[in-house]
Amino acid sequence: MTAPTRVVVIGADAAGMSAAHQALRTARRTGRELAITVLDKGTHTSYSACGIPYLMAGDVASAEDLVARSGDAHRDAGIDLRMSTEVVSADLSARTVTTDGGDVLEYDELVVATGAPAVVPDWALRPDGTPYGGVGTVKTLDDGASWLERFAEVGDGGHVVVVGAGYVGVEVAEAALRKGFGVTVLTRTRGMSMLEDEMSDLVNVGLCDAGIELVLGAEVTGLELDGDRVTGVHWDGGTRDADLVVVAIGVRPATAFLEGQVELTDGGALRPDPHGRVADHVWAAGDCCEVRRRLDDEWVFRPLGTHANKHGRALGDSLAGGSLTFDGMTDTSITRFSYGEVHLEIARTGLSRSDAEAAGHEPVALLTEGTTASGYMPEAEPIALWVMADRTTRRLLGVQVVGGHGAGKRIDAAAAVLWAGGTVDDLAWMDLAYAPPFSTAWEILQVAARRVAERL
Amino acid sequence: MTAPTRVVVIGADAAGMSAAHQALRTARRTGRELAITVLDKGTHTSYSACGIPYLMAGDVASAEDLVARSGDAHRDAGIDLRMSTEVVSADLSARTVTTDGGDVLEYDELVVATGAPAVVPDWALRPDGTPYGGVGTVKTLDDGASWLERFAEVGDGGHVVVVGAGYVGVEVAEAALRKGFGVTVLTRTRGMSMLEDEMSDLVNVGLCDAGIELVLGAEVTGLELDGDRVTGVHWDGGTRDADLVVVAIGVRPATAFLEGQVELTDGGALRPDPHGRVADHVWAAGDCCEVRRRLDDEWVFRPLGTHANKHGRALGDSLAGGSLTFDGMTDTSITRFSYGEVHLEIARTGLSRSDAEAAGHEPVALLTEGTTASGYMPEAEPIALWVMADRTTRRLLGVQVVGGHGAGKRIDAAAAVLWAGGTVDDLAWMDLAYAPPFSTAWEILQVAARRVAERL
Numbered sequence: 001m002t003a004p005t006r007v008v009v010i011g012a013d014a015a016g017m018s019a020a021h022q023a024l025r026t027a028r029r030t031g032r033e034l035a036i037t038v039l040d041k042g043t044h045t046s047y048s049a050c051g052i053p054y055l056m057a058g059d060v061a062s063a064e065d066l067v068a069r070s071g072d073a074h075r076d077a078g079i080d081l082r083m084s085t086e087v088v089s090a091d092l093s094a095r096t097v098t099t100d101g102g103d104v105l106e107y108d109e110l111v112v113a114t115g116a117p118a119v120v121p122d123w124a125l126r127p128d129g130t131p132y133g134g135v136g137t138v139k140t141l142d143d144g145a146s147w148l149e150r151f152a153e154v155g156d157g158g159h160v161v162v163v164g165a166g167y168v169g170v171e172v173a174e175a176a177l178r179k180g181f182g183v184t185v186l187t188r189t190r191g192m193s194m195l196e197d198e199m200s201d202l203v204n205v206g207l208c209d210a211g212i213e214l215v216l217g218a219e220v221t222g223l224e225l226d227g228d229r230v231t232g233v234h235w236d237g238g239t240r241d242a243d244l245v246v247v248a249i250g251v252r253p254a255t256a257f258l259e260g261q262v263e264l265t266d267g268g269a270l271r272p273d274p275h276g277r278v279a280d281h282v283w284a285a286g287d288c289c290e291v292r293r294r295l296d297d298e299w300v301f302r303p304l305g306t307h308a309n310k311h312g313r314a315l316g317d318s319l320a321g322g323s324l325t326f327d328g329m330t331d332t333s334i335t336r337f338s339y340g341e342v343h344l345e346i347a348r349t350g351l352s353r354s355d356a357e358a359a360g361h362e363p364v365a366l367l368t369e370g371t372t373a374s375g376y377m378p379e380a381e382p383i384a385l386w387v388m389a390d391r392t393t394r395r396l397l398g399v400q401v402v403g404g405h406g407a408g409k410r411i412d413a414a415a416a417v418l419w420a421g422g423t424v425d426d427l428a429w430m431d432l433a434y435a436p437p438f439s440t441a442w443e444i445l446q447v448a449a450r451r452v453a454e455r456l
Numbered sequence: 457m458t459a460p461t462r463v464v465v466i467g468a469d470a471a472g473m474s475a476a477h478q479a480l481r482t483a484r485r486t487g488r489e490l491a492i493t494v495l496d497k498g499t500h501t502s503y504s505a506c507g508i509p510y511l512m513a514g515d516v517a518s519a520e521d522l523v524a525r526s527g528d529a530h531r532d533a534g535i536d537l538r539m540s541t542e543v544v545s546a547d548l549s550a551r552t553v554t555t556d557g558g559d560v561l562e563y564d565e566l567v568v569a570t571g572a573p574a575v576v577p578d579w580a581l582r583p584d585g586t587p588y589g590g591v592g593t594v595k596t597l598d599d600g601a602s603w604l605e606r607f608a609e610v611g612d613g614g615h616v617v618v619v620g621a622g623y624v625g626v627e628v629a630e631a632a633l634r635k636g637f638g639v640t641v642l643t644r645t646r647g648m649s650m651l652e653d654e655m656s657d658l659v660n661v662g663l664c665d666a667g668i669e670l671v672l673g674a675e676v677t678g679l680e681l682d683g684d685r686v687t688g689v690h691w692d693g694g695t696r697d698a699d700l701v702v703v704a705i706g707v708r709p710a711t712a713f714l715e716g717q718v719e720l721t722d723g724g725a726l727r728p729d730p731h732g733r734v735a736d737h738v739w740a741a742g743d744c745c746e747v748r749r750r751l752d753d754e755w756v757f758r759p760l761g762t763h764a765n766k767h768g769r770a771l772g773d774s775l776a777g778g779s780l781t782f783d784g785m786t787d788t789s790i791t792r793f794s795y796g797e798v799h800l801e802i803a804r805t806g807l808s809r810s811d812a813e814a815a816g817h818e819p820v821a822l823l824t825e826g827t828t829a830s831g832y833m834p835e836a837e838p839i840a841l842w843v844m845a846d847r848t849t850r851r852l853l854g855v856q857v858v859g860g861h862g863a864g865k866r867i868d869a870a871a872a873v874l875w876a877g878g879t880v881d882d883l884a885w886m887d888l889a890y891a892p893p894f895s896t897a898w899e900i901l902q903v904a905a906r907r908v909a910e911r912l
Contacts, residue, residue: 048892378515415888419887432868435790
């Protein structure tokens with residue numbers, strides 16, 4: 001009888017725990033014996049970071065509801081899970097990791113699933129490196145709990161400044177509105193800058209219609225303070241009093257402990273192969289990694305739970321002798337902005353125009369407006385679709401959607417065409433579902449595709 | 457200068473008018489000259505037959521709202537449109553059609569887009585061939601208007617018996633409930649028999665939960681009459697008092713005038729090629745035709761507006777010298793049943809289990825239950841998915857959905873995979889959109905696909 005393979009996983013969230021559980025499942029099939037230890041510096045395992053804005057908004061009753069699987073459930077599955085345990089260094093040649101408690105763990109296989117903490121700019125930090133009072137990010141369950149406390153402290157009539165207008169910024173702005181606060185959103189670029197300009201404009205209008213003060217092209221220069229508590233925000237074009245400041249300007253891979261030992265991108269990300277390998281006996285998945293975009297074979301940083309789950313699963317399977325692979329993605333994402341009369345579903349898949357040009361395509365793109373259901377139905381709400389294809393090959397390159405109820409998940413049909421490498425004609429002619437409560441007789445996604453097809 | 461090509465189109469609804477307008481558009485590009493005459497026996501052109509149940513329910517304010525394009529709008533586009541003009545015979549060798557008014561029209565190209573009137577069984581008919589009082593079908597705008605009148609006459613507390621539990625039967629049952637009537641649905645088979653048994657069962661439960669008396673396996677044997685007005689329905693297992701009886705047992709192609717001159721199926725349908733041709737100088741599209749299912753290359757009768765529009769468009773383009781084709785379908789359809797606390801979105805695409813077996817596949821299918829959004833979100837509603845794949849090739853063969861808000865249009869992503877000939881692994885691993893209000897972290901469609909993938 002051989003000794004079990006010692007697997008150390010760093011990070012107990014989507015990627016790490018998907019990997020661990022899949023490895024155990026596959027090992028039962030392949031007959032391998034694994035001893036899996038998972039180390040995490042935090043206090044909560046397997047929680048939905050994506051759900052935190054909805055916790056802040058009051059949609060979710062308690063932080064515990066966001067925990068998909070408790071620590072004990074993982075331990076019951078045979079995983080040696082150690083929370084509040086940070087890995088401070090790793091020696092990949094000696095195959096050891098060292099924890100903040102001074103423990104040195106030997107491994108046969110190392111899985112890096114450390115994720116990506118929120119970026120906090122210098123202006124938000126006290127000299128001791130902690131954020132000023134009333135200032136914070138939105139990443140961990142503890143962050144979510146802190147915001148609920150801060151919201152309660154400030155009470156009705158307070159004003160929240162959100163810095164950043166990406167997914168998290170927009171979702172938190174919705175949460176703050178629904179909690180009764182005045183809201184200012186500051187962005188260096190524009191609302192949802194992962195959208196093309198003309199689609200981003202629709203989001204900007206929706207944010208303003210909902211009563212948000214939206215400032216585009218704003219670079220924050222500093223905070224107004226009362227003691228060490230924030231009372232206002234300065235940017236290059238103005239100032240706004242603020243009771244609370246949410247910093248939502250992005251995240252950065254937690255890979256500093258690997259520097260000099262494996263290849264990292266300028267942004268600090270790993271680039272694992274489809275099985276999750278980054279080096280001999282070293283594997284990685286999740287937000288600490290870039291992901292390969294199948295459409296142009298580019299590596300991009302898209303720290304999304306859906307990629308983390310899929311790549312974690314392929315990694316776990318491969319580590320235990322299976323053959324599953326994560327064969328990249330098509331750059332799909334979705335969110336919602338909903339407050340009062342405004343309900344916008346916002347989604348994209350595929351390349352942007354500049355991505356497409358960089359990849360050597362000759363992109364042709366059009367914006368098409370219509371309704372989510374037949375115009376005579378009470379369900380009908382406005383929807384705008386941006387569709388882009390290559391002039392020569394007719395290949396579908398990208399689709400973006402902004403619209404009312406039922407608009408957002410329409411992106412999935414486009415994502416499926418992109419996954420298959422299909423053309424804009426495939427999108428225009430394939431057999432999508434029609435009934436009056438669900439679409440127009442020509443589904444708007446197909447009208448939009450047809451219009452582009454006619455321009456090629 | 458040559459004389460224009462004389463095109464006679466029979467039928468002024470989706471297929472016929474799509475063909476006529478596309479022919480004119482393409483002719484401008486190809487330089488052809490067309491003189492298009494459209495003959496229709498009805499009084500309304502280009503209306504949404506699919507919208508009639510929603511007119512009956514009161515969702516749509518007036519029948520006029522269902523008219524997509526008025527007769528005058530068609531005439532303004534240069535089409536010689538003649539309503540209330542029935543074609544009673546055609547002579548394909550002489551290239552003439554004869555109308556009920558005795559006019560004989562010569563044509564160079566004939567487009568048959570006569571649709572498919574509702575089937576009315578003998579038990580519903582007086583000796584003179586018209587339905588008894590209080591009995592009718594749901595097909596034309598005039599039918600819709602008649603039902604509104606009958607509903608008003610009967611008033612609150614009346615009882616409606618719906619015969620048939622397919623798309624129209626279920627939609628009309630919803631309409632009658634919402635108008636305050638008691639509703640009995642009689643079906644020879646089961647609720648939505650185009651679904652697999654286990655999915656159909658979910659619909660049956662929903663109909664009953666909404667207060668419908670649903671009788672499965674019921675063969676209607678006759679009516680109870682007071683004079684020539686219905687007062688009840690007899691079936692092989694019982695009797696029910698009824699103020700109104702809706703006959704929704706299907707439709708039949710209106711092709712009798714072509715018998716002996718072109719090939720018709722036993723059901724009376726035409727089978728046009730991808731350009732819409734059925735014989736020299738004879739074209740057809742829409743509900744009078746069968747459509748080719750790409751997955752098994754079988755011809756099936758699916759009288760749906762979405763096929764009519766697409767095939768009409770390809771036909772019109774081809775007729776005017778273009779090259780567009782309608783390359784079949786994947787058997788996608790969708791409907792909704794919504795009343796009180798019950799909201800079911802019902803959709804299917806691809807083959808049934810028996811279709812798959814007939815095509816020589818070894819199908820593996822599983823039912824998977826989950827939620828439409830992350831479980832902690834208020835948007836989360838139950839959803840059930842049936843996914844079927846071939847054991848050897850792993851090809852995706854069919855998907856069916858029954859669930860709450862947001863469930864139905866999920867079918868489109870599966871339809872896109874089927875269109876591309878993809879596998880169940882494609883469905884499981886492709887990049888579908890995730891955010892908590894829209895899906896679980898593993899989109900339920902992908903969980904369902906993964907479960908099937910693991911059984912192959």
